[in-house]
Amino acid sequence: MIVEKIKTDGLAHLSYFVGSGGDAAVIDPRRDIDVYVRLADAHGMRIRHVLETHRNEDLVSGAPTLARETGARIWHGPNPVAPVSYAETVREGDSFDLGDARLEVLETPGHTDDSLSFALFDRDFGEGAVGVFTGDALFIGDVGRTDFYPDRPREVAGLLHDSLRKILGLGDQALVYPAHGAGSVCGSGMADREFSSLGHERRNNPMLQIADREAFIDAKVSENHYQPPYFRLMERLNSEGGSAMQRFIMPPRLPADALTDGAEAQLVDVRSITAFAGAHLPGSLAIPDDMLAAFAGWLLDPEREIRLLAEDGRQAEESVRTLGRIGFDGVSCYAAGMVGGATQGVVFRTLPMVDTETVRRRLGDDMPNWQLLDVRSIDEFEAGHIDDAIHVYVGQLPEELGRLDRDRAVTVYCGSGKRAAIAASVLRANGFGEVDVYLGSIAAWKADGLRLAA
Incomplete structure (x- = not known):
């Protein structure tokens, strides 16, 4: 039995490859799915199931693409108001057998109405859960946000309280596998580590110390969270199935001065802030590559062309990949560095x-x-x-x-x-x-x- 964690930097997104006996499942896949296919090949396993803990708000799901490539079935939680068109519905008590492993479904609403958790059991060793994939219900050091239903704030916060008690009922021995780590916009108080147990969280997670249901609800509704505009785009893409991105296609490299030939294009400088301060193209936005996932969704229009200024081709490629993971597919070209352009007389600005x-x-x-x-x-x-x-x-x-x-x-x-x-x-x-x-x-x-x- 194996559990492989796949971390997507920038988004602090965590997805999982779970397998045993030649069969595997992927939980909460990201849009670029090559990593899961490589893991299946490396372990001689077939991906039979793609499980989603909830409809993500902060990244494009890779479930439709992964299912098309592998023949796997996609499973999602019940949501009669906003069903996911590309998935089958799974409910409390359903389970999936993968060799010696069993994944049992828990309905854990609160973060979203369709939120699920998947308890992992080793069928050869005892009856207690080995671990639980908690999605955005329970993080390490924090719990999920509950502000996506502004007309039902106390109701959904109460649902999360009840869901957390259900998860804790699996026992202190169970390991915690959340869908996000520290730095994610889905929680503000996460610990800066990606391993824990329900026992440790029960004793140390501040939100789990609030035993009284009404006090927990009061704490949740008093939180301040920001919702970037691109969240609405993620809702639509993750309901309809998004667009296939099996391979990233790099846009052409152009001279720096060519980036400004287009009044409607969004010019994004993904270099460091010190590089931007030293010399940048007029009208460009500074969004360093390690902050693209956090701020591109606030500051860029996904319907408009994007042009990148990067340090080099590697940074440009990673930036294209990051933007694609949040649904921004409009990168048309990039340039590398300012020095070459400056020697050719390119107009530039500085930031004091x-x-x-x-x-x-x-x-x-x-x-x-x-x-x-x-x-x-x-x-x-x-x-x-x-x-x-x-x-x-x-x-x-x-x-x-x-x-x-x-x-x-x-x-x-x-x-x-x-x-x-x-x-x-x-x-x-x-x-x-x-x-x-x-x-x-x-x-x-x-x-x-x-x-x-x-």
Whole structure:
């Protein structure tokens, strides 16, 4: 019996290959499915089942593509309001035998109405569950968000409470296999590790310490979560079956100056923020490759052409792959680096960076033509921010530009400076002239022992 975890960086998505006796199942596959096919070949197994713990909001499911390639059957939880067209329905008590392994279905709604968990049993050794694939119901150190049904907040939070108690009933010995790890938008308090047991979670997961059902519901409905616009696209694609992506096709490489030949194209710089600050193409958005999954869905239009500026072909390929996993298939071309373009006379811009002393001086001088922008989450902002800062979450900045004075200079900060650079590029692309980034941001402010407002 084998359980292989497949991690998709950026999205912090975890999928699983489970097999025994020549048969295998894949749980929550990502859109690029080659890894599962390779695992099946390596272990001499046939993928017979594709199991989905819920309809994902943050990435395109690979279930339809994997089923077409392998002949596997796809199974999804019951959802009479929004059924998944490409899957068969599975319910509480159903099970799947894979050699010595058995996967038993638990209906665990709360995160979504169709949420399932799959308890793993070894039929040759005892009756207790070896592990449980919890989807987005139970994470390591946290539990799933319940804000996808704004008209039923207390009901769905209560459903999650009941589902968690059902999962815990499998016993402390069972290992936990969640669908996401730390860094996912599906939870905010996850531990920075991907292994645990129900016993450890029962004793240490803060949300599982809230035994009272009403208190748990109160805690869940008071949470703040953001929903990027692309979540609606994921809902549609993961109901209809998405589009096949069995192989990634790299777009052509062009000179840097050719990227600006197209007024309607979205120009995205996936290099580091320091590279962007040193030299970038006018009008480009800075979304470093390791932050694409988090912010492309906020700042890009999936219906419009995308052009990339990367450090090299490898970074461009990974960026195309990341964008494809969240349904952004419109990358038409890429360029590598700015140095070659600069030697050919390509027009470029720089993004100034400032330090703590500069920000302190500007605050002390009470500058009438300057504004300080905090682009962290609302929870981070309320936990402590710099005096007089305006708060707009970076993902919501394009819709909130009216809150800023275009005639005043802007200094942007976040936790370290990376999100601030993204936000600064949004401001510059939308016509704000005098913009700089507080490099180090709150981390640097705290390191100097400076006061934060609450």
